[in-house]
Each structure stands twice: as C-alpha cells, then as structure tokens.
Amino acid sequence: MLVVGELINGMYSNIGAAIRERNKEAVQKCALEQIACGAEALDVNCGPASRQPLLDMPWLVETIQEVTDKTLCLDSSKPAVIEEGLKVSRNKTIINSTTADADKLDILVPLANKYKSRLIGITINAKGIPQNKDQRLELAVSIVSACQEKGFPVENLYLDPIVLPVNVAQPQMRDILESISEFKIISEPGAKTIIGLSNVSQGTIFRSLVNRTFLTMAVAYGLDSAILDPKDKELIDTLITAELILNKNIYCDSYLEAYRKK
C-alpha cells in the first residue's frame, strides 16, 4: 500500500502560513514527520487561499526535495500549477489529478507522459459526482481508454472512485468499495486504485474511527494507495494489520514495529 501523506496542504493554517512566509523549515518538518510515520509519498497542495499558486507549487516542491527523495503527489485542479511543480521536481511524481473530462485528459495525460509521472484519475466529470457504481465504472473506463489512446501506461494510473462523507452519502459507501475491485479489472495490465481517505469522515464526530474502519474495508477490496494523515497512529496500526491479515507482510510478534522500520 502506497501511503501518501496529506498534511502539506495550504488549507492547514500552519502550512498556509509557511507558504506565505516562505518558511522552508515548517514545510520540511511536516514532510519529515509524515515520512517518519510511514508515508512513502507526500501530497503537495498550495491550498485554496494561495494567490500565486504558479509560484507556490514550485517553491513547495523545491523546499521538500531538499530533505527527501520520496515521491511527490502534485495536487491542484489547475494543470498549469501542476506543470510548474513537474518542471522543478527531481523526485518521482504523481499528478493529482485529472477528471474524466476530455479537456482535462487531453492536457494531463500528455503532461504525465512528458514528465514520466504517474497520474491520478478521479471518476468525476463536468456533470458532477457519480451517484452509483455503474456511473463510476463508466467514468473509469473513459479515463483508462484515454490513457491507452495517448500511450500512457495504465499500470501508472491510479483510479480514484471519489470517497464521499458517510454522513451525507451513506448509501453509496458500498458502491465506492466495490468500485475499487471493479476498477482493477477494466484493463490488463490493470490500473491501480487510490482514495482520498479523510473525506469519508468529513463532518463526523469520530473521525479517526470512521477513517480506519473504512480504510480496512478498502484494503479488503484491493486498494493500492491512500492519501491520508500518517500521523494518526491508530490509522497506520490498523493499515499495517489489515495488510498483515491479507498476507502482504509476514507475521512476527513485533510486526507493527517491523513494518515501520522497513
């Protein structure tokens, strides 16, 4: 499971301030803390309040890669902002994200090819959020097809079924989980799957409990990657245990510690 740390995001006040003040130390500390907790990649998002994202994104990338060579997940709804990050990145990258809209795919798939980046494809389009499993699958197929047409290797594509908050979209939770296993068999070789986990608990009281319970189920359905808060120790303990149960790590009495050392 590729764990992508979500905490370098301008919507968090400490990172928002660090971006405005060009405070490298605060961003680098946040990067290293997440890696120490088990993150193997870092999401990088200037945040909605950024007034100069075309400058903020490359500054963040350069700041982070001074202290780590972990994969950077360049997160923006604006392709131009993502490209400014790609231009300066020496680390491996993941583009976060394209939708299933043709105009987005026409820009972002070639961008992923040009910079040899992996790519997240969210099963959403201009019509809005899918309301069921079939709509998710249809959007996923169109993303996979676009990648195949444009010569992008599908095994470097991460399909995201778009996780909704359980308190507003309870009837869709099972569809979202089942989409994870369905997405993987659209093509051969198959695309990978990813979720933005924290959204499932947005607005709920027991956020960590909801997050780790949903993540466990998603792992059972074959999830390959999640963007999450790696500093939530109980969440990571649960994730390690879920992967243990599915025989992805070998059991030993100190398996939690052993996994973290790895």
Add this chain to the structure above:
Amino acid sequence: MLVVGELINGMYSNIGAAIRERNKEAVQKCALEQIACGAEALDVNCGPASRQPLLDMPWLVETIQEVTDKTLCLDSSKPAVIEEGLKVSRNKTIINSTTADADKLDILVPLANKYKSRLIGITINAKGIPQNKDQRLELAVSIVSACQEKGFPVENLYLDPIVLPVNVAQPQMRDILESISEFKIISEPGAKTIIGLSNVSQGTIFRSLVNRTFLTMAVAYGLDSAILDPKDKELIDTLITAELILNKNIYCDSYLEAYRKK
C-alpha cells in the same frame, strides 16, 4: 449483525470456578455485563475441564435464563451435552455446533428440528481443517445439503468457515474472508454466516487490534454473526462503525451511543 458474547465459558477461571461452586451470581453477572455491552446472544460452554457437563450445561442454562431471555448458544462438541441444555431452555437457542461429518449431522440436524433451534455448521470434518477456499465450500455444501434433506430451514443455519490464527495460517486469511460471501450463495434462501472471532488473534501480541481489523473485513464480506468478547469496547465501536459504513444503521453524530441504546 448478531453479536454472541463468548465469556460464559468454563475455560475462563472465573466461570470455571462459578460452575464448580454452583455460584449463580457470577454467571448471571457475566451474562448481564455482556448484554449491557451489546451482546444479543450468549455462548454457553462448560469448558474443557468440566467433569459433569451433562449436569453443568443445564445448570448454566437455567442460571442464565433467570436473568435474561436472550438467545443461548449451546456450545459443546458432545451432542448429548447440547441436548441437556436444549431440554431446559425456555430462551431461543443456537446449537454450537455440528461439523460436516455425516454422523454429526445425523444427530444434530434432527436435534435442531426437534427443539426448533438454530444451528451452527463448522466447515471441518474428521479429515481435519480445510486448507483452502474450495475445501471450505465443499464442506459447506455438504452441510447445507444435509439440512435440506432433513427438512431443516437453511435460513436458520449459520455456516462457520473456521477462523485460524493469523500467526500460523496467514495465507488462509483471504480464503476465510471470501468463504463468507461464497457460503451465502450456496442455496436460496441462503444460509447465514458466523465466525468465532477471537481465534484469529490467538497467540498474537496485539489481540484487540487484530480482532477488530479482521472483523471489519468480515463485515465487508457480508458476515451475519460473530462470537466475540463484547466487553472489548474498541471492538464493538469498530463493529458499529463498519455496519454504519455499509448503511445498516442510519448515521447520526451520536451513532455509537444510539446503537448501544437500541
């Protein structure tokens, strides 16, 4: 999800002593505590050290039903011991359990019919524990067939894929989980499914974490019932949340409390 409390078992020293000393109060306290934590049924097991299980079982049943009308899950490898419990039970009952062996099925299925009891069928036979999913399915089919032949309603059958400890049978965990969903589609109407949860963490260090992570996955695979320790609060919180995610209870901010009050 039918939660069956596992704590009235002579293998636990407090219950073992209570049985020997005919200490009703200790057994009744254990029954009421489990119910207060969310158990809707209670496993009743004299324990391996019982010298007179034919007397201990009916004493336990009579003791427990003085304080609750919850379902009793009469747990013994000896059909005669189970029948002594059935004879005196005024509460609903579940026979725990038959194997897939013909000589067991020939006694226990008619016993379930005679006493209008539900029945747990464990997918094991005299040859031993199944080594994979196909062997589990084969044994499950033979249990379902025996029930159909003997006129026992399959919807009152709980099939148990036999949960093994993760530290000795790691490669079988996914098979066990997948068996849960496969068992349910053997017949129409389908049998229900049950697991003895605590076995998954036998001999491991982080028992509660392993138990609740496995249970979450089993719920995702459609599990109907589990024999477990209802006094493990984190386990029950996780179970309630897993069922919430699968839309089996309606979300409210105080859903944990709301479920427990129900």
